[in-house]
Amino acid sequence: MQSVPSTVHERFADVALRRPEAPALIDEDGPVTYAELQAAGSRLARALVSLCTDDDRLIAARLGRSRSAPVGFLGILGSGRGYLPIDPDYPPARRSFLLDDSGTRLVVTDGALEPDETLVAKVDSLSIAVRGTGSVQSWQDVPAGTAYVIYTSGSTGAPKGCVVGHDQVLALLDACAEEFAFRPADVWTVFHSFSFDFSVWELWGALLNGSTAVLVPQQVARDPDAFVRLLTAHQVTVVSQTPSMFGFLVGRLRRDSRSLPHLRYAVLGGEAVNLQDALVWLEGDMAPNALLVNMYGITETTVHVTYGVLDAHICRSPELKHTPIGRPLRHLEVSLRDSAGQPVADGTPGEIWVAGSGVASGYLGRPELTQQRFVTDSAEDVPERYYRSGDWAIRQADGTLYYIGRVDGQVKLRGHRIELGEVEAALTSLVGVRGVACALKVNQAGQHILVAYLVTGPDADLDPGRIRAHLGDRLPAHLRPHQFKRVTSLPVTANGKLDRAALPALPGLDWPTSSVRI
Structure with a gap:
């Protein structure tokens, strides 16, 4: 019996062998067949193998939305390494952080090189560069079988890289094939x-x-x-x-x-x-x-966790109080837990804990955070490795899950998971800012927007235009607030914690500068 391909690129190669002339992708330049895509990826893989050392377990892929991206990913995977996708539209500081934090030494790109990068090879339209400041400081955290590392927003002010393997990606796709x-x-x-x-x-x-x-x-x-x-x-x-x-x-x-x-x-x-x-x-x-x-999902559990079909009857249900997210995919288990980590009964809100073959390896170079969020627990009799999501949900007797919201200061906006602490940290670095808090609110059009509430000194030379310029160099677009509101102080609860729920009601102050650039 022929063995089933165990990696993403091997499974792609198997498809390409069976469907060589079929269109694999279409971009602005037209179609690319499976055979053409496989050949281009193989050429890149051979070049990367000749340039990599044993410590190069992760290669950066700074690629736009064209055929270059899948070619780059296939080439990196074919070389036996995992890829680190870096959006070329990210601000320079963000791009540099991802490269430095991951310790990647080699970069595959279809664009211009950064000042600290040196071209070492050209493969078709792709450049392979070596970073002068690159290191392999985090290579020990990239286990064999890693497919990619994607960075998510970090509550401490810095993004964190989530390490996902071939096994997790294939488990997701195999499970979805049943649905x-x-x-x-x-x-x-x-x-x-x-x-x-x-x-x-x-x-x-x-x-x-x-x-x-x-x-x-x-x-x-x-x-x-x-x-x-x-x-x-x-x-x-x-x-x-x-x-x-x-x-x-x-x-x-x-x-x-x-x-x-x-x-x-x-x-x-x-x-x-x-x-x-x-x-x-x-x-x-x-x-x-x-x-x-x-489909509810988390980066740390490989994209999707649950599957649920929406119909008019569900959407019109007068008893519906929360977002229906369906049931777990077959390769995952969802356990709802209370604040002490104990399973809750059906009908009782609890934090979503996810176990199964889609759970990621952990965070790159952050062992303490990995230990906090990826836990082994046997509260339900069988020891399992869980990811603690920080999301709150409720399960009904029929097994359907309903999403309630976040436990902590993390929100989702237009599909992106945002740690408010990361945005707040960038705003706190502004001279003249004495306090800052961020929260979502619904605007007049019924859309969710991110609002930053700032306490500033009376002589602070700030206005929304200058703040936007500051953030434009530090945060990608999806992390930048849509509005900035200057306030006298930030509200706190009785136990001294920030009261985010009270932020929208705060009266705003005029900005102290004479020329406010909105």
């Missing part, structure tokens, strides 16, 4: 940044099922009209969206009385679903042949 009827004829969109783990599902879900991946240019992803045209032109059958972006898509289809008859699956994830948007989608027959699927 979805994917087929080679499917056309998927790859809508999200490769530094956001939703893209792992989009890209490898398409390629390892023998389907076609349409790489959505960033300018199209930001334009609902252009995105609808892309969905129609390529007759897309599988689309993945955060609920925020899904709302824009629903609004545009509703305005133009259009539908997507070719669509088979619309997958939502990354944040709580707006059930009104889901209801408009369903009752408006915007995708009459598609299932609307809500």
Whole structure:
């Protein structure tokens, strides 16, 4: 009996062998066949093998939304290393932090080199560079079998790298094969940044099922009209969206009385679903042949944890108080726990603990944090390694899970997980800022936005324009607040902790500068 490929790139090679002339992906330059993609990845892999040392277990991939990205990922994986995706649109300080923190020495890029990088090889349109400041300080934390490291927002002010293996990615896709009827004829969109783990599902879900991946240019992803045209032109059958972006898509289809008859699956994830948007989608027959699927997930448990189909009956239920997220995928177990770590009964809120073959190895170079969040527990009789999510949920007697919210200061906005502490740390570094807190609020359009509340000195030379410029050099766009509000002080609870719930009611002060640049 032939063995099943045990790595992402080996499984891709198996698909390419069976479907060499089929279109693997489509970008702005046209289609690329499976054979062409496999050949390009192999050329890069051979070059990387000749340049790597035994300590190079992770290679940075600073690649845009084009064919260069999957070629780069396949080449890095084929060389026996894991890839670190770095969005080239991130601010320079963020890009540098990811490289320095991970200790990566080699960089594969389709763009310009950084000042501390030296070109060592060219493979087709890709450059391989060595970093003058690179080290392998964290290589011990990159175990054999690592597929990628994706950085998530950090509560201490610094992002943290989550180490995910081939086994975890394949376990996710194999589990989803039981819930979805994917087929080679499917056309998927790859809508999200490769530094956001939703893209792992989009890209490898398409390629390892023998389907076609349409790489959505960033300018199209930001334009609902252009995105609808892309969905129609390529007759897309599988689309993945955060609920925020899904709302824009629903609004545009509703305005133009259009539908997507070719669509088979619309997958939502990354944040709580707006059930009104889901209801408009369903009752408006915007995708009459598609299932609307809500999938709760976490980077540390490899993209998706649960699967639940949304229908009009569910969305209209008068008893519905929280977001339905379905049931765990077959390779995972969800246990709801109280503050003492003990399992709670059905109908009682508890923190989501996740165990199973999708749980990541841990955090890169952060053993103490790994120990805190990845725990071994036998409260349910069998010792299991769990990831403590910090998310609060409730399970009904029929096994359906409902998402309630965050336990701590972490929020999700437009699909991105944001540790408010990271944003607050960047704002605290501003001269003249004496106190800062961030919180989500709903604006007049019904959308969630991130607001920063700042206590500043009377002589502080600050205004929203200067603050935005400061953050633009330090944080990626999804971490930057939409509004800045100057306040006299920050509210606290009776036990002296920040009262985030009281922030929106605070009266605002004028900014002290004479020329306020909004």
